[in-house]
Amino acid sequence: MITFKKIAALFLRVIISVILLVILFKISKISLRDLAMDIKGADKLLLITGFGIFFFSYFLGFLRWRMLLKAAGICIPLRKLISSFSGGIFFSIFLPSTIGGDIVRTADLGEHTKKVKSVIASVFLDRLSGYIGLVMIILPAILLGKDLIQDRIVFSSVTAIVIVLAIVLLVLFNSRIYSLISKFLSAPGAGRVKETIKDIHQEIHIFRNHKRVIICNLALSVLIQVISPLSIYFIGCALGLKINFIYFLIFLPIIGAITLIPISIGGLGLREGLFVVYFAKAGVIKQLALAMSLLSFSFIVIYGSIGGIIYVLTVRHRRLQSNQPSRV
Numbered sequence: 549m550i551t552f553k554k555i556a557a558l559f560l561r562v563i564i565s566v567i568l569l570v571i572l573f574k575i576s577k578i579s580l581r582d583l584a585m586d587i588k589g590a591d592k593l594l595l596i597t598g599f600g601i602f603f604f605s606y607f608l609g610f611l612r613w614r615m616l617l618k619a620a621g622i623c624i625p626l627r628k629l630i631s632s633f634s635g636g637i638f639f640s641i642f643l644p645s646t647i648g649g650d651i652v653r654t655a656d657l658g659e660h661t662k663k664v665k666s667v668i669a670s671v672f673l674d675r676l677s678g679y680i681g682l683v684m685i686i687l688p689a690i691l692l693g694k695d696l697i698q699d700r701i702v703f704s705s706v707t708a709i710v711i712v713l714a715i716v717l718l719v720l721f722n723s724r725i726y727s728l729i730s731k732f733l734s735a736p737g738a739g740r741v742k743e744t745i746k747d748i749h750q751e752i753h754i755f756r757n758h759k760r761v762i763i764c765n766l767a768l769s770v771l772i773q774v775i776s777p778l779s780i781y782f783i784g785c786a787l788g789l790k791i792n793f794i795y796f797l798i799f800l801p802i803i804g805a806i807t808l809i810p811i812s813i814g815g816l817g818l819r820e821g822l823f824v825v826y827f828a829k830a831g832v833i834k835q836l837a838l839a840m841s842l843l844s845f846s847f848i849v850i851y852g853s854i855g856g857i858i859y860v861l862t863v864r865h866r867r868l869q870s871n872q873p874s875r876v
Contacts, residue, residue, distance in 0.1 A: 681769025
């Protein structure tokens with residue numbers, strides 16, 4: 549029954565992604581032929597540069613997670629860690645929103661280390677530090693770009709992102725609010741949710757003794773939140789766009805935050821619509837905004853495919869190792 553529900557949920561999100569893309573093409577009246585011509589005519593050298601920058605952001609993300617795992621006392625072979633991280637990248641293409649891969653690396657590494665709670669906490673903190681880095685970039689960017697962007701939707705989006713972060717931090721690190729949440733979750737049927745929140749809360753508080761790790765982690769997160777928009781900026785340049793980089797520092801964090809909502813597969817469809825809506829505020833025509841989004845998604849697919857190959861090969865190797873008879 550559970551398997552059927554999971555398959556049904558996956559199928560539903562695939563349908564939602566397709567519907568979002570169809571609506572986008574219909575409403576925006578974008579020609580597939582012209583879109584293909586724009587993508588085909590993109591500057592290949594600039595695309596390769598953006599591709600390399602995109603890879604560097606993944607590398608920094610790997611270092612960030614590894615740092616948290618070490619602080620949690622989880623020491624595993626580098627090959628195994630690369631395998632779990634690669635599997636997460638691969639499955640994030642097919643799973644809900646952009647955080648679907650987190651579920652895979654949590655399950656994979658949790659099974660390997662038998663420290664599921666600690667692994668969950670590390671993945672959660674990894675995602676949280678990325679979100680904090682996002683806010684640390686978007687706030688100064690919106691101040692620097694206030695003369696360029698005078699749009700209520702943009703300011704409302706930034707405000708919502710900051711409020712969400714404030715609520716999460718208060719729930720996790722304010723004892724009074726946490727106790728109120730715990731009482732609220734004492735209702736019948738909320739036992740599993742309450743226990744999960746309690747476990748994550750306890751594990752996260754272990755990191756209070758690792759202030760240097762937290763600072764380095766946040767520094768990496770800020771760097772990633774600068775590098776990721778830079779890779780998209782090079783895609784825009786490859787398509788012939790000439791707009792201020794500050795737009796990318798504002799729009800990309802907003803798009804990234806919204807695509808965390810698990811309503812489509814890998815954020816597909818939702819992300820493309822957001823590219824069209826937000827970059828229109830910088831004077832980018834819908835067709836080029838969509839081309840920019842699809843090219844960035846192609847980067848994700850390529851790295852995800854490489855990650856999938858690494859994951860499959862390493863999983864197969866581990867199975868062969870475990871099936872070998874032990875020597876006496």
